[in-house]
Amino acid sequence: MIETLEGSRPGEATTAATAERNPSIGGSGLPAPVSLLQLPDGCHLFCRAGDRWSQAVSSDLLHWRHIPTTDHHLPADSGCVVADGADLVALLLHHGASDTSGSTSSVTMARSTDSGRTWHPEPGPVVEVCLPGAQSPVARPSDLRVIRDEAHDQWVMVVADGTGFTFLVSTDLTSWTATSVLDAARWHEGGALCHPDLLPLDLEGQTRWVLWWTSAASPRTNGSTTRYLVGDWDGGTFTPQRGSSQTGTPASDPVLRTDLGRDLYAPISVQDASGRRIMIAAVGNEDYADLTPGSTATPDDRPPTLATPRELRLVHTPAGPRLVSAPVTAPIGPDATSRTVADRPVTAASNPLSQLGGRALDAEIELEASAYDSAGSVTLQIRCDGQVHTDLVWRPAEGSLTLDRSESGATEFSPSFTAPSTEPGVPAEGLLRATSATVTTRWPQSCLGVMRRAWLRVVVNPSSVEVFSPDGLVAITSVIFPGPGATGLRLAATSGTARLVSATVHPIAAS
Known part of the structure; x- marks a missing residue:
């Protein structure tokens, strides 16, 4: 159900179905979230499918108000949105040629000065991402994520390809320098790596970094699943923590997963106004995304169903640092029927x-x-x-x-x-x-x-x-x-x- 909220701009609405904590963002349907930003008026969630984008805003991560956009189409194979001062910037990945010697893809930029309602493409690519054939003979970038690294006063772009990640840094979002490549073959399980995220978390007074990604559907993983590594980030290189459960071969070492079920897909995170690190993800699996009951279109033509938001923390365990999560739910009031x-x-x-x-x-x-x-x-x-x-x-x-x-x-x-x-x-x-x-x-x-x-x-x-x-x-x-x-x-x-x-x-x- 879509209803207009008091105080909304004309034409803006809220998706009241989010009261059931499974919000489908209004507007054009999208299969997965791609960016979650904390802005002055609340958390903004961006979703995309193909070249169609939608946006919603929430003050509690449970109830979302759809924000109509004039420009639904931002042609790209992947992308994300960041806040640059008062503007929003979309960084858009375009696949290039790929052969046994490697691949080259480009990233372009579009800017919005009205909170994402209209977008203005910037001329030319801002960076070309080159993946050597030695890393992956058929690799080409599948997804990117851009985050703000306050400790080093820079932006960080993480580009996922079939079996690894390329890291680039920039001080202005327009000039990028490739700093390192992480070969993730030891954690590769059959499906291409996509939907990466890099986030800092406190571990007993020290900042550690978590790199996670979603593996595309594979019989060995029962479809698409999300994995993570804990490590250190020095401003140019992510170094996974050495340990029996994060090094070696996949056959002998367990894989760290954000969720042991089949249906937590493409998680993204944000630090909210209270300082908590919050994860939001779609519910579903690539194996049957376009076949589920009630589907009248392909997954690119309908909105995602979102999992319950989760607060993330890092804790020490005998096996090493691990992510823990707790559901973020609405407060139980005195008149609740519990x-x-x-x-x-x-x-x-x-x-x-x-x-x-x-x-x-x-x-x-x-x-x-x-x-x-x-x-x-x-x-x-x-x-x-x-x-x-x-x-x-x-x-x-x-x-x-x-x-x-x-x-x-x-x-x-x-x-x-x-x-x-x-x-x-x-x-x-x-x-x-x-x-x-x-x-x-x-x-x-x-x-x-x-x-x-x-x-x-x-x-x-x-x-x-x-x-x-x-x-x-x-x-x-x-x-x-x-x-x-x-x-x-x-x-x-x-x-x-x-x-x-x-x-x-x-x-x-x-x-």
């Missing part, structure tokens, strides 16, 4: 959550069960209605959590949505096993004698489910299509020793 159930037995027949369902909800659940029952499990069914359900299965003896969407509703639209994998997957830290329909990961739990306790945060939207661990180290995002009638919430156990310690459910109401 409901809590506590201290209830969980059996195969009972359902202590029978009155707490809904199409969109934010739930915090703590469970207890025996670790001595090797076959014991507790299953939380989400968006259930008869034979339709998405399952979260906690196995205390294994210390694992499984998300299973094989019976989640509409699944037949693509064999890639629920079919078993045909190739061995790439190992990822914390991931125990995965198919197209299921993800099983290690899950933190506390010990109370022979009993185990697990806590999980679950954010459910009309076409997605996101699960977060209490320490923020594990997140799972999955697309689901249960239909509007599937609103149930069910909790069941395979043994008689399980207990619901507490469950608090906050309904997410549409505006």
